[in-house]
Amino acid sequence: MSKKLLQQINTPSDLRKLDPSQLPELARELREFIIDIVAVKEGHLGASLGVVELTIALHYVFNTPEDLLVWDVGHQAYGHKILTERRTKFDTNRQLGGLSGFPKRSESVYDTFGVGHSSTSISAALGMAIASQLKGENKHHIAVIGDASIASGMAFEGLNHAGVTDADLLVILNDNAIGIDPSVGALKNYLTAVKEGKNPKQNNMIKSLNFDYSGPIDGHDLPTLIKELERLKKVKGPKFLHIITTKGKGLQQAEEDQVKYHAPGKFDATTGEIIKKSEEHLPPKFQDVFGLTLVELAKNNPKIIGITPAMPSGSSMKFMMEAFPNRAFDVGIAEQHAVTLSAGMATQGMVVFCNIYSTFLQRAYDQVIHDVALQNLPVIFCLDRAGLVGEDGATHHGVFDIAYLRCIPNLMIYAPKDEIDLQNILYTASLGLKHPIAIRYPRGRGKNADWKFPSDFQKIEVRKAQKLKKGKKVAILSTGTIATNVTAALNEIEEDGHFAHYHFGFVKPLDEKKLHKICDKFSTIITVEDGVTTGGFGSAILEFAAKNDYVNEVFLCGVPDYFIEHGTVDELQQFCNIDVDGLKSLFSTVLEEDE
Ligand SMILES: Cc1ncc(C[n+]2csc(CCOP(=O)(O)OP(=O)(O)O)c2C)c(N)n1
Ligand SMILES: CC(=O)[C@@H](O)[C@H](O)COP(=O)(O)O
Ligand SMILES: [Mg+2]
Known part of the structure; x- marks a missing residue:
């Protein structure tokens, strides 16, 4: 179907030129756009589909980016990204060098706060609102938070503070009664009672925290949403709008199986069917x-x-x-x-x-x-x-x-x-x-397709490191599943017992007895880990060597001292030189130097 309206919108000011009667059609187009791209490029689906109308209404009513909008977690912000100058780049979402899957300040002026971990939005938006007051700026500040995220302690800390301020803060609770898995706890039961009208208005806990509470309203009903947001724009102090939405809205399977369609992988954009990969003979996750x-x-x-x-x-x-x-x-x-x-x-x-x-x-x-x-x-x-x-x-x-x-x-x-x-x-x-x-242990699958279950368990001796390969000149010490890359790299270079390889399952306590032997025998040591080298496993080995007056050459391989962005695990390991090829070239260089 055509996306005539969506194509006209590069910024929210384009959106604000539309007549309200055109917005439902825009919502249809936006939803379809998200589905088409996520079906192929993967990512979080259900959450963004559920807030299509809310996203349009917020950018329509508020003067973004002057007014400051904070998305909690940010996995639901695909529509926001598309309406804020990133439509043509959205097909790079979550790929190496492409858009981030979450709002990110360095990516756009519309992304007012970097998110990914939940329940930060109320504190962040309140901080912005108090700063605006102090600077004498007349702005609106909005936090959009889900029903699972608002149950977290941090969200309550924000509400508790906001309720004793006169800050211009609007908290919107996007209540779809589910997180990744169904929401849990007494707060979920309370919200259900509110939705079912079983909780008397005077017992409203949000009101009792001094918020102007409104709702619950249908978060897919654009005219109602817009009317209520227009009203709230004029209300002073902390405000709380409770909206009800359906996660996965607009794609039948996503509405019916909300857990699977939180992040479904590739699927057929027309039928919604998830494209299944054969799991036979695959190693376990x-x-x-x-x-x-x-x-x-x-x-x-x-x-x-x-x-x-x-x-x-x-x-x-x-x-x-x-x-x-x-x-x-x-x-x-x-x-x-x-x-x-x-x-x-x-x-x-x-x-x-x-x-x-x-x-x-x-x-x-x-x-x-x-x-x-x-x-x-x-x-x-x-x-x-x-x-x-x-x-x-x-x-x-x-x-x-x-x-x-x-x-x-x-x-x-x-x-x-x-x-x-x-x-x-x-x-x-x-x-x-x-x-x-x-x-x-890491995300994803192991390497052992012959994994048997149940198996004969073996007790592991605390502290003991394990020799995986004998060698004479250089000791490679790895921790965790990155051992597989080390083994593969060693198998690919021609070396005749030059490298020994040890698996340090225990990073703490370290197998000091073995480390003494290693430091005595090998003048060169290479440590390999899939975490930061600053303070990580490699640092522990360096500390051991320094404490015991060893003067071995120690090379640390791992994640460098800056934040690593998004991409496939293989691409990112390559970037950090801890993929098989990166390790192979390091080992080859060491080998050449030794010969
Ligand atoms: C601190 C933290 N813990 C766990 C997660 C993983 N996580 C991401 S989204 C999500 C569920 C969020 O549910 P909700 O707030 O209701 O938003 P919805 O997905 O329903 O839109 C969880 C548990 C996270 N991002 N941050
Ligand atoms: C948004 C969020 O924090 C989660 O959805 C996260 O993306 C889950 O990660 P996994 O896919 O590794 O379970
Ligand atoms: Mg939810």
Whole structure:
């Protein structure tokens, strides 16, 4: 179908020239445009489809970019990007060198705040609103936040503050009753009661926080939305609009299976059918190795508990939730709570597997230190999506965990080299450890198509590093699944026992006995990791060498000291020179120099 209206719009001021009667047609065109491109280029789908009308109404009513609009998480901001000067580039979304999948200040003046991690929008927009007041500027400030994201502690901190200000802040709650997985918790029940009219108006909790509350209204009804936004524009102080939308709106399958269509991969734009890749003979996803192994272990140990903050599907904690609903908890977007809840359970002798994406654990740093490590509670952190995650980009790479966890006393860190190693460390942790442990593993699939399940678990000796290959001259020390790249690179160069390769599953505690032997035997050491080298595994080896007066040459390979953008994992590893070819050329150079 034609996109006559959309093609006329490069900026929101073009949009504001349209007659209100043309906006529903624009919404149809925008939706179709998003579907056509995401079907081929992949990305987040359902959330953006759900806010098409809201996006149009906001840019129609408010004077963006003068008025400041903050999208929470930003996975729903595709329509916003398309209407704000990026329509012709939208087909590069999330690709190397292309548009970011999330709003980003350096990308556009319309992206007022960089997002990706949830629940920041209220604080950020309030900060802007207070700054505008202080500067004597007359602007509107709008935060758009979803029902799952508003349940997070940080959003409540923002609301709590905003309610005692007279800042020009409009919070729009986009309530579609789902996050990535169905929303959870008492707040969800409260919002449902409000929607069903079961909550008396005088008991409205948002009103009681001193907001001008309106809604709930139909977020797909453009005339109603526009009328209400026009009204709110004139209201002073903090305001809260509750709108009801359908995630995936306009694509039947996306509306019916909202979990799958959050980010469906490639699909047929006309039928909506997801284009399935054959999964036969493919190695397992690490998340499934985690999820299925946990269930297996939990069968024999009633003390095992699983906790996820809002990622039951992404982490595969859903298997545990299905098998043992009483012992598995989705606590919503609440990483801080997830960590301290785990600590509380651990005080009572439970064996808690707290699964958090590496990047999202950053939010619960104090809880890891203060509530877990300081009390030496043996919580088992399973950090999925460690390393470079690919198209989600800089906000989501799990590259800092080794560096930010390594300095915490009591906390052990383990990075398995493959699926079996992951299973075995989960098993080992389930037997009971004297300390908390963080087990980090990457997004995506392993390499072992012959992975057997269930398997014979092997206990892993704490601290012990493993020799993967013998060699005489240079020692390569790797941690985690990047070992596979090292092995492949070594297999591709002609070397006759020049390089030895060691897998350091334990980054902490380090196998110092083996390190002494390595430092004595090899004058050159190369460390390889898929996280930042600043403070990471390589740094740990350098610290060991310095502390023990070794003067070996140590080369660190890993993620450099700047933020890595989006692209495929292969492209980004190549960029960091930790792909097979990058490592091969480094090893070849070392080999040539030695000969
Ligand atoms: C701190 C943090 N934890 C988890 C996530 C992963 N995540 C991204 S979107 C999302 C669900 C958001 O749901 P909601 O706010 O209701 O927005 P919707 O997708 O429904 O539009 C989650 C859990 C995140 N981005 N940030
Ligand atoms: C927007 C967001 O934070 C999530 O949707 C994230 O993109 C999920 O990542 P995975 O696809 O790795 O589960
Ligand atoms: Mg939602």
